Amino acid sequence: MMPNEKAPKGVKANLPPKTVHHAPVMVGGYKIVSAEFVKGSTSIKHLPEERLPQIAFLGRSNVGKSSLMNALMGRKDLVKVGRTPGKTRELNFFKVNNQFFLVDLPGVGFAKVSNSKRDQMADFIREYVEKCKDLKGLVYLVDVRHGGHAIDIETVEAIRATGCPVLIVASKRDKANQSELAKGLRSIREKFGLEENPLCVSSLKKFGLDQLWQNILEAIEQVDDQKG
Ligand SMILES: Nc1nc2c(ncn2[C@@H]2O[C@H](COP(=O)(O)OP(=O)(O)O)[C@@H](O)[C@H]2O)c(=O)[nH]1
Ligand SMILES: [Mg+2]
Numbered sequence: 001m002m003p004n005e006k007a008p009k010g011v012k013a014n015l016p017p018k019t020v021h022h023a024p025v026m027v028g029g030y031k032i033v034s035a036e037f038v039k040g041s042t043s044i045k046h047l048p049e050e051r052l053p054q055i056a057f058l059g060r061s062n063v064g065k066s067s068l069m070n071a072l073m074g075r076k077d078l079v080k081v082g083r084t085p086g087k088t089r090e091l092n093f094f095k096v097n098n099q100f101f102l103v104d105l106p107g108v109g110f111a112k113v114s115n116s117k118r119d120q121m122a123d124f125i126r127e128y129v130e131k132c133k134d135l136k137g138l139v140y141l142v143d144v145r146h147g148g149h150a151i152d153i154e155t156v157e158a159i160r161a162t163g164c165p166v167l168i169v170a171s172k173r174d175k176a177n178q179s180e181l182a183k184g185l186r187s188i189r190e191k192f193g194l195e196e197n198p199l200c201v202s203s204l205k206k207f208g209l210d211q212l213w214q215n216i217l218e219a220i221e222q223v224d225d226q227k228g
Contacts (some may be wrong), residue, residue: 025074028210030217033097035073040090044127048093053100053220054134056091058125058159059141060152061107064171064203068141069094069102071203072213079104091128100220101134108155130162137165137219139212144170144200145180147187156192165222167215168192173202 024033038048057065066079073079073096092104105125129135140156142148159166170188173181185197192198199215201208 027072027074028213030213032074035075035078035094035096037078038093038095040092042090044124044131047132048101051134053136054103054132055100055136055216055219056103056105056138057141058105058108058138063141063143065141066104067203068171068201069104071206071209072102108151126158129159129164135164136222137167139167139169141169141171142188143172144176144184145172147184148191153191165219168194168198169212170198170200173200173207174205
């Protein structure tokens with residue numbers, strides 16, 4: 001059947017999928033020409049075949065990972081927001097400007113928690129961080145009002161131990177008043193052993209996206225001498 005021929009009633013027309021074109025958008029001084037969902041992976045064996053740098057996003061469920069990725073890509077709902085916590089058990093790959101992937105990782109902390117680090121970071125997230133040579137850095141989100149739980153600190157330590165650069169970012173800045181903000185940032189700095197206060201973003205109000213994009217682009221361009 002020709003693509004533009006009307007299908008008989010009850011027969012599905014064999015049309016190519018509708019392509020939605022988005023005009024380029026500037027986000028925090030960075031121009032997004034294209035952003036697309038490429039695939040969801042449930043195992044290290046099924047990562048995208050295309051070899052491009054990757055930047056992953058991790059944090060507890062509901063901390064705002066998906067919202068932040070949408071905000072960075074200038075999209076409202078490319079990444080599904082507010083899904084049942086713990087239900088997303090895939091690594092979701094989004095290709096930006098045909099140059100790199102942003103990767104939405106499953107939320108930390110909903111797996112059965114025990115004292116061993118093995119249970120605190122799902123095996124395949126750990127395996128991905130250890131083995132994926134294209135992973136250039138990981139953005140770890142912490143709600144600025146909550147300041148970082150034990151599981152956050154243990155997870156970040158485990159990731160740092162693999163040699164993967166970790167950028168701690170505080171989320172939901174718009175939800176904190178001035179004193180909560182100051183207190184939250186100091187608490188995160190101390191708990192994660194940072195030299196300075198972390199970057200604090202709001203996906204809702206689009207705060208901090210310029211600095212975050214700068215950090216991401218720097219990590220992508222970094223010559224990777226850790227993993228070869
Ligand atoms: N006020 C506010 N709410 C946010 C912000 N980022 C995310 N949220 C909300 O927090 C909830 C969880 O966000 P989501 O992005 O799905 O978190 P994820 O589970 O880490 O991917 C949703 O209801 C979002 O609308 C933010 O910057 N400000
Ligand atoms: Mg999410």
